[in-house]
Amino acid sequence: MIVALIDYKAGNLTSVRKALAALGAEILTPEAPADLEGADAIIVPGVGHFEATAALDARWHQAIRARLDAGVPLLGICLGQQWLFEGSEEAPDVPGLGVLPGRCVKLDPSADSGRAGSPNRPSTASEDAAGSETRPYPSSGTLKVPHVGWNALKQTGRPSRLLAGIEDEAQAYFTHSYVAPDSDATVATTEHGVPFASVVERGLVFGAQFHPEKSGETGLRMLKNFLEVARAPGAGHRAAESSEGRRPNDEGRGLR
Amino acid sequence: MLSKRIIACLDVRDGQVVKGVNFEGLRNAGDPAELAKRYNVEGIDELVILDVTATLEKRRTMARTVATVAKELFIPLAVGGGIASEEDAAAAVEAGADKVSINSAAVANPALITALARRYGSQAVVVAIDATLEGDRFGVYVRSGSTPTGRDAVEWAREAADRGAGEILLTSIDKDGTRSGFDLPMTAAVSQAVRIPVIASGGAGTFGHFVDVFTEGCADAALAASVFHFSEHAVSELKAHLDAQGIPVRLR
Numbered sequence: 001m002i003v004a005l006i007d008y009k010a011g012n013l014t015s016v017r018k019a020l021a022a023l024g025a026e027i028l029t030p031e032a033p034a035d036l037e038g039a040d041a042i043i044v045p046g047v048g049h050f051e052a053t054a055a056l057d058a059r060w061h062q063a064i065r066a067r068l069d070a071g072v073p074l075l076g077i078c079l080g081q082q083w084l085f086e087g088s089e090e091a092p093d094v095p096g097l098g099v100l101p102g103r104c105v106k107l108d109p110s111a112d113s114g115r116a117g118s119p120n121r122p123s124t125a126s127e128d129a130a131g132s133e134t135r136p137y138p139s140s141g142t143l144k145v146p147h148v149g150w151n152a153l154k155q156t157g158r159p160s161r162l163l164a165g166i167e168d169e170a171q172a173y174f175t176h177s178y179v180a181p182d183s184d185a186t187v188a189t190t191e192h193g194v195p196f197a198s199v200v201e202r203g204l205v206f207g208a209q210f211h212p213e214k215s216g217e218t219g220l221r222m223l224k225n226f227l228e229v230a231r232a233p234g235a236g237h238r239a240a241e242s243s244e245g246r247r248p249n250d251e252g253r254g255l256r
Numbered sequence: 257m258l259s260k261r262i263i264a265c266l267d268v269r270d271g272q273v274v275k276g277v278n279f280e281g282l283r284n285a286g287d288p289a290e291l292a293k294r295y296n297v298e299g300i301d302e303l304v305i306l307d308v309t310a311t312l313e314k315r316r317t318m319a320r321t322v323a324t325v326a327k328e329l330f331i332p333l334a335v336g337g338g339i340a341s342e343e344d345a346a347a348a349v350e351a352g353a354d355k356v357s358i359n360s361a362a363v364a365n366p367a368l369i370t371a372l373a374r375r376y377g378s379q380a381v382v383v384a385i386d387a388t389l390e391g392d393r394f395g396v397y398v399r400s401g402s403t404p405t406g407r408d409a410v411e412w413a414r415e416a417a418d419r420g421a422g423e424i425l426l427t428s429i430d431k432d433g434t435r436s437g438f439d440l441p442m443t444a445a446v447s448q449a450v451r452i453p454v455i456a457s458g459g460a461g462t463f464g465h466f467v468d469v470f471t472e473g474c475a476d477a478a479l480a481a482s483v484f485h486f487s488e489h490a491v492s493e494l495k496a497h498l499d500a501q502g503i504p505v506r507l508r
Contacts, residue, residue, distance in 0.1 A: 011377050012349050019330055048377040142474070143258070148379065148423065148453045149476065150259040150301055150506040171259060171506040173332060175379040175422070192258055214332050214354060216296070 001227060004028045004039035008055040010046035010079055019213035023224050033063030041230035042072060046079035050090035050104070050178065053083045061097055068099065073204040073229045081200060081207030082180050090178050099205050102181030109143035109193020143193045146177040151210075153188040153198055153218075160187040162199060162206050164225050170218045172198070172210035180209060204229070259506045260470045261301040261477035262494060263455060264484050266291060266325075269309045271317045289324045295484065296329060298491035301506055303329065304357065304425075304479060307337030315344075319351040326352025334382055336425075345372050349380070357425055359384040360398035363405050363412075366419055373420030381423075382455075383416040385409055387442060388429040394442045401429045409442065410449045417450045424450060425479065428458040435461025435483070443473035455479050463497040470503050 003025045007013055020027055020043075030036050042064060046052065056064075068074055076084045087096045088104035096104075150171040155163060172190075179196035182189070190198035190209070199222075200207040206226055212219030267274045272286035292303055305325060307318045315338075322335055335348040336357025345356045356376075362369050362383050372381045386401045387394040387409035394409035405412075413424050426446050428439035438459045447454040453476035456469045460480035469475045484490045495505045 012354075012380065014349065014352055015326075015330075015354055018326070018352065022328075022330075047379055142448075144451050144453060144476065146379070146422070146452065147258065149261050151257070214330060216331050220330055 002026045002028050002038055002040050004030050004036050004042045006044050010048045010052035013045055015213045016045050019223055023227060025227055033059045036063050036067050042067060042074045044080035044083060045077045050088040050094055054094045068204055075226050076207040078176055078211060081209050082178060084205060084207050085180055088178055100185050101183050104178050104180050107145050107147055107177055107179045111194050146175060147192045148175045151190050153190060155188050156186055158187045160201050161229050162201050162222055162225050163187055166218055166221055172215040172218055174210040257504045259504045263302045263304055263477055263479040264295045264300045265304045265306055265479050265481040267306050267308050267481060268321055271321050288321055292325045292329055295491055299495055300491050302332040304334045319347050322351035322353055336384055342371055355380050355382050357382040357384045363398050369416055369419040369421050378420050378422035381421050382425050383421040384425040385412060386427045386429050397429060410445050413446045413450050417452045423453045425455045425457060431459030434459055437465040438469040438473055440468055440473040443469055443475050447474040463494050467501045
């Protein structure tokens with residue numbers, strides 16, 4: 001299992017490498033788009049400003065789309081997820097890969113639309129308890145951006161291979177200021193004043209707004225699920241040609 | 257809803273955790289990697305390794321410690337103590353730190369905040385502020401609380417955020433080591449002055465102190481060291497307590 005981890009100098013990739021290594025993946029850092037030929041799966045990580053994704057120019061776009069067409073799964077993490085969409089208001093002139101529809105926007109917890117009565121707003125026992133206690137709990141008016149810390153992944157119920165085996169409302173570690181738009185690819189949302197798409201999935205395109213490599217067991221399971229997609233029958237030519245790394249009970253697992 | 261984070265701090269000297277730790281089942285109670293693993297199992301949200309040696313020669317030991325702790329840990333890890341330059345920060349990051357915490361060096365050279373934010377992103381830059389009540393304001397001290405800077409903690413936190421800091425680690429010199437509770441007025445003043453998360457530190461003694469710092473203190477996260485050594489299940493018990501009090505936390 002060879003995973004191409006694209007390093008476009010947007011943040012430190014040590015922890016992503018470490019998590020992938022712990023899951024038994026071999027990591028390839030492509031120097032040029034042509035190097036993607038050898039990969040069974042592609043991960044676009046990244047933190048920071050959308051402008052940084054400009055380093056992934058048209059040649060990269062073309063190569064990544066070609067691999068996707070050849071059945072190689074693609075996972076975008078954090079800024080990498082945002083890049084899967086058409087673009088971002090953070091850097092309006094930089095095109096995203098555009099394999100998912102819509103543009104990313106600044107996270108605005110005070111936006112009226114999502115503030116009250118949002119259908120995605122989780123109502124937990126602890127919140128009810130807060131209501132009955134006299135403790136003053138800061139209202140959404142005090143929510144900070146960037147959104148930093150652990151927050152719940154509320155599954156939308158759409159079929160998801162990435163979320164296989166993960167409990168609804170499991171928490172993951174976020175650190176970001178911009179969010180991807182909601183679309184029919186949204187398989188989990190997260191609430192920070194407003195709900196936003198925290199996990200996306202369509203065909204072989206996957207995205208996580210949080211950092212699975214920093215999200216404990218939940219995050220590791222998602223990375224493992226992603227690697228299993230790459231191993232699944234019908235995924236990428238390398239996996240299909242090679243019996244290596246496939247276990248007999250792998251057949252069809254996670255496919256819906 | 258965003259959870260309030262519980263952060264355990266490991267004060268490390270010469271590769272060993274220095275505050276008394278007495279967990280059953282640890283082969284070596286002072287081993288940072290074993291303790292980190294233990295806290296992770298209990299549900300800690302983040303770890304900070306604070307190098308209290310901070311001499312040049314010991315730096316290499318520290319990098320090894322960080323690398324060993326980071327190896328099997330898949331939650332955020334911050335490293336601080338004596339990071340004075342981009343090179344020091346790079347060594348910590350290369351060893352596996354997700355964030356670096358800078359204190360005296362940020363005061364001496366505020367441009368370091370921006371340089372590190374450009375290089376690693378703001379999310380990787382924690383500015384640690386040690387402060388104490390001075391009249392009607394909170395004065396900032398450096399060099400382990402020994403040297404006054406003449407700066408005001410609220411103003412300095414704002415400046416650090418403007419320069420690219422991703423989080424503020426705010427330690428009350430008055431409360432540190434007292435187990436009498438966090439400095440609520442100071443934490444609230446700083447937290448309300450900035451848009452970035454504020455981690456409260458110094459004074460944790462009871463579970464109630466954490467409730468207070470997340471409500472009255474408006475803290476986004478709370479850090480402690482010795483309080484987690486009280487019992488084998490302190491972290492999970494603390495989280496259950498916070499949950500019962502209506503504070504959003506990450507439960508197992």
